[in-house]
Amino acid sequence: MRRITVALAGLGTVGSGVIHLLQDQADLIARRADVAFDIIAVAARDPKKQRSFNIPQALWFADARDLVDTQADIIVELIGGADGIAFDLARKTLLSGKPLVTANKAMLAKHGSDLAMWSRKGNVQIFCEASVAGGLPVIKVLREGLSANSVTHVRGILNGTCNYILTTMMREQRQFDDVLAEAQAKGYAEADPSFDIDGWDTAHKLSLLTAFAFDTVPQLSGIGVKGIRHLTLSDLNDAKQKGGVIKLIAQSAKDPHGNITQIVEPLFLDSASPLAQIDGVLNAVEINTSHAGPIFIQGRGAGAQATASAVVADLIDFAMGRGVPFLKGRP
Amino acid sequence: MRRITVALAGLGTVGSGVIHLLQDQADLIARRADVAFDIIAVAARDPKKQRSFNIPQALWFADARDLVDTQADIIVELIGGADGIAFDLARKTLLSGKPLVTANKAMLAKHGSDLAMWSRKGNVQIFCEASVAGGLPVIKVLREGLSANSVTHVRGILNGTCNYILTTMMREQRQFDDVLAEAQAKGYAEADPSFDIDGWDTAHKLSLLTAFAFDTVPQLSGIGVKGIRHLTLSDLNDAKQKGGVIKLIAQSAKDPHGNITQIVEPLFLDSASPLAQIDGVLNAVEINTSHAGPIFIQGRGAGAQATASAVVADLIDFAMGRGVPFLKGRP
Numbered sequence: 001m002r003r004i005t006v007a008l009a010g011l012g013t014v015g016s017g018v019i020h021l022l023q024d025q026a027d028l029i030a031r032r033a034d035v036a037f038d039i040i041a042v043a044a045r046d047p048k049k050q051r052s053f054n055i056p057q058a059l060w061f062a063d064a065r066d067l068v069d070t071q072a073d074i075i076v077e078l079i080g081g082a083d084g085i086a087f088d089l090a091r092k093t094l095l096s097g098k099p100l101v102t103a104n105k106a107m108l109a110k111h112g113s114d115l116a117m118w119s120r121k122g123n124v125q126i127f128c129e130a131s132v133a134g135g136l137p138v139i140k141v142l143r144e145g146l147s148a149n150s151v152t153h154v155r156g157i158l159n160g161t162c163n164y165i166l167t168t169m170m171r172e173q174r175q176f177d178d179v180l181a182e183a184q185a186k187g188y189a190e191a192d193p194s195f196d197i198d199g200w201d202t203a204h205k206l207s208l209l210t211a212f213a214f215d216t217v218p219q220l221s222g223i224g225v226k227g228i229r230h231l232t233l234s235d236l237n238d239a240k241q242k243g244g245v246i247k248l249i250a251q252s253a254k255d256p257h258g259n260i261t262q263i264v265e266p267l268f269l270d271s272a273s274p275l276a277q278i279d280g281v282l283n284a285v286e287i288n289t290s291h292a293g294p295i296f297i298q299g300r301g302a303g304a305q306a307t308a309s310a311v312v313a314d315l316i317d318f319a320m321g322r323g324v325p326f327l328k329g330r331p
Numbered sequence: 332m333r334r335i336t337v338a339l340a341g342l343g344t345v346g347s348g349v350i351h352l353l354q355d356q357a358d359l360i361a362r363r364a365d366v367a368f369d370i371i372a373v374a375a376r377d378p379k380k381q382r383s384f385n386i387p388q389a390l391w392f393a394d395a396r397d398l399v400d401t402q403a404d405i406i407v408e409l410i411g412g413a414d415g416i417a418f419d420l421a422r423k424t425l426l427s428g429k430p431l432v433t434a435n436k437a438m439l440a441k442h443g444s445d446l447a448m449w450s451r452k453g454n455v456q457i458f459c460e461a462s463v464a465g466g467l468p469v470i471k472v473l474r475e476g477l478s479a480n481s482v483t484h485v486r487g488i489l490n491g492t493c494n495y496i497l498t499t500m501m502r503e504q505r506q507f508d509d510v511l512a513e514a515q516a517k518g519y520a521e522a523d524p525s526f527d528i529d530g531w532d533t534a535h536k537l538s539l540l541t542a543f544a545f546d547t548v549p550q551l552s553g554i555g556v557k558g559i560r561h562l563t564l565s566d567l568n569d570a571k572q573k574g575g576v577i578k579l580i581a582q583s584a585k586d587p588h589g590n591i592t593q594i595v596e597p598l599f600l601d602s603a604s605p606l607a608q609i610d611g612v613l614n615a616v617e618i619n620t621s622h623a624g625p626i627f628i629q630g631r632g633a634g635a636q637a638t639a640s641a642v643v644a645d646l647i648d649f650a651m652g653r654g655v656p657f658l659k660g661r662p
Contacts, residue, residue, distance in 0.1 A: 021622055025479055032478060032546065032656075129476070135623030137476025144475075144653065145460070145468025147363060148356055148643035215362065274629070277608060291352055292466030292640040293631040298605070300624040309623040312479035322475065322653040325363075 001034050004319055005071055007041040009064035009089055010078035011051065014103060014130070015044075017304030018076065018311050019053045025312070035319040041070045068092045074099045074318055076311060082106035094118035094126070101314045103130035103307060105204040112211060112218040116327040126326040127314035132205045133158060133283040135306025136299040137313065142212050142287060143324045149289035151213040155251035158205040160281035160301045161189050161196040162228050162248040167279045170236045170245070176229070188281070198227035199248065199264040206250035209285070210262050211327055214254050218327075219262070226265040244270045247278070274298075332365050335650055336402055338372040340395035340420055341409035342382065345434060345461070346375075348635030349407065349642050350384045356643070366650040372401045399423045405430045405649055407642060413437035425449040425457070432645045434461035434638060436535040443542060443549040447658040457657040458645035463536045464489060464614040466637025467630040468644065473543050473618060474655045480620035482544040486582035489536040491612035491632045492520050492527040493559050493579040498610045501567045501576070507560070519612070529558035530579065530595040537581035540616070541593050542658055545585050549658075550593070557596040575601045578609070605629075 006022075008015055022029075022037050030036055039055050043064035061067060064085050067075055075093040077100060079086040086107050093100045095118060102108065108115065108131055119126050129139050133156070142151070157163050161183065168179045180197070183189035195201050203225045207218035228248050239246045247269055252262040269276040274296045278284045283301025288294050300306035317323060337353075339346055353360075353368050361367055370386050374395035392398060395416050398406055406424040408431060410417040417438050424431045426449060433439065439446065439462055450457050460470050464487070473482070488494050492514065499510045511528065514520035526532050534556045538549040559579050570577045578600055583593040600607040605627045609615040614632025619625050631637035648654060 021479055025481070025621075028481060029479065135620075136626065137472055140471065140476045141468055141628075144648065145471045145644055146640065147647045148352055148360065148640050150356070150359060274608065277605065289466075289640070290356075291636040293634075293637055295467065295628070295630040297472075297626070297628045299626040303624075305622040306624055309477065309479050309620070313476055316478045317475065320655070324651070 007067035007072035011044040017308030021308040077102040082110040099125040105131040130310035153288040156285035210252040223262040338398035338403035342375040348639030352639040408433040413441040430456040436462040461641035484619040487616035530556040541583040554593040
């Protein structure tokens with residue numbers, strides 16, 4: 001059996017989930033892919049913090065960038081943030097010729113073009129399934145499963161927090177502020193919820209789906225973004241009376257002239273639409289294709305285990321020699 | 332740009348669809364994968380038959396088994412049938428060390444174990460996305476996207492003909508025999524419809540999903556199979572009164588002791604269930620996993636273009652060096 005050494009930056013919810021998953025599923029992974037992953041190094045701000053896992057063989061680093069200098073075969077970046085340490089680590093990894101796994105939508109959306117250039121020049125792979133829709137393998141479906149298709153239109157529900165709030169408002173007939181406050185108290189929404197509820201988290205994910213669907217680079221600045229903050233319970237009840245629901249929908253389309261439009265906004269959906277059925281924290285994506293027709297996929301868009309599932313699938317793809325050229329870089 | 336030579340056996344609906352797709356999407360495939368596929372040889376029973384495509388550079392063979400002796404880098408088998416020429420071709424292909432693309436669910440279900448053995452011994456790949464659910468990349472989702480997960484339960488709607496009949500009976504309040512006769516007249520159902528309506532087409536596909544989900548070999552004989560022939564309009568109306576629908580559902584599950592059960596039968600589904608929403612000729616699969624939670628995917632399960640989309644995605648995977656060990660062979 002082959003052994004692949006892994007260095008992991010970021011030991012928050014997802015990072016811990018990856019360590020648990022690699023340990024819990026080691027036998028299954030060995031059976032399926034004839035490989036064992038050894039976490040030989042990790043980086044986290046507080047090495048003394050109590051952790052839920054035990055990795056006695058791993059070296060601990062305070063500075064994530066030092067992970068690249070270890071013997072690790074592949075670097076996993078789960079720090080987050082478009083710039084700062086995460087981007088420094090990604091750059092250093094790629095320029096060193098080491099493959100990168102990342103769940104960092106903000107970094108990919110902002111620096112996708114540079115990352116693609118380094119990936120191409122160094123012939124080094126970037127894996128990023130966890131960056132959009134958590135445990136849902138939508139990037140793989142789009143880039144590999146539908147690789148023979150032109151895509152005409154992508155739309156989806158990509159933010160579980162917003163969808164949870166809208167679903168709960170309707171189900172319990174409560175106002176937005178009330179449900180948001182409860183979601184914050186329960187930890188479903190951030191203390192500063194604006195990134196989610198104003199549509200920016202959705203917009204970051206949409207920019208990546210758009211880039212993968214239409215073979216371009218992520219363009220965050222071109223997205224019209226409207227969130228759910230202004231929606232009232234009576235808006236939702238009105239929608240129900242008209243035979244539908246209101247959801248925060250991300251969509252992008254390419255017209256016959258090649259112009260791409262990207263929009264994030266609350267939309268009225270007829271009750272019969274598959275996206276109208278997506279309740280609570282679920283995510284879903286609908287991909288309209290030239291030959292395979294419309295493809296619809298739904299599942300858990302967030303959470304430690306679901307997101308770790310995508311990260312470890314990327315590691316297994318690397319181990320099996322599977323990969324996809326990341327994105328088109330600047331011409 | 333690399334050139335990959337392809338030999339194609341079977342020029343029916345799907346085979347013609349593959350030729351059209353490769354020609355129509357040649358630019359897109361070149362841009363995405365930096366590869367051109369050249370169909371250098373084809374096999375069909377009647378070489379004089381009028382065709383919808385033009386492949387002047389291809390050699391024509393009457394015996395599909397002769398394709399293996401050409402210079403083709405990869406063989407695409409679209410003849411169908413569990414045994415006969417299709418199986419002879421698959422065996423000869425694998426024993427010659429050439430990779431195989433096949434959409435042949437009956438052959439994979441019956442001879443999966445032997446095919447896996449030859450694949451493993453010769454270190455030669457088998458690609459089979461088109462064998463289950465047409466354009467829906469469910470095998471890729473199961474084996475690659477969810478590769479870090481144990482699967483507990485798979486269920487789906489895998490036969491468009493049955494689902495079309497049940498949907499139409501309900502929508503137009505007509506009896507089974509009446510709708511079946513119309514479907515046959517329109518070409519949606521075969522002259523001998525028993526393979527579809529008695530559940531055997533579904534059972535073949537289920538045996539493959541089960542094998543991929545639980546890392547085993549296909550076991551067609553162990554499936555309890557019940558079709559839709561006995562269902563009356565009043566059965567469907569009763570279900571509606573109880574708040575649901577009746578669908579032909581394929582399901583397999585693995586219990587904590589490792590025992591696998593597989594069943595194909597008409598089932599009552601609550602209207603809120605995602606599978607209850609699947610109408611007409613659509614297919615859908617629900618995969619329950621250890622870490623990613625439940626994943627649901629729906630789309631076109633049949634048709635020339637959708638099935639060709641899966642076959643060409645397999646060719647692109649081959650070109651890009653992506654692959655998955657086919658199945659566990661006999662121990």
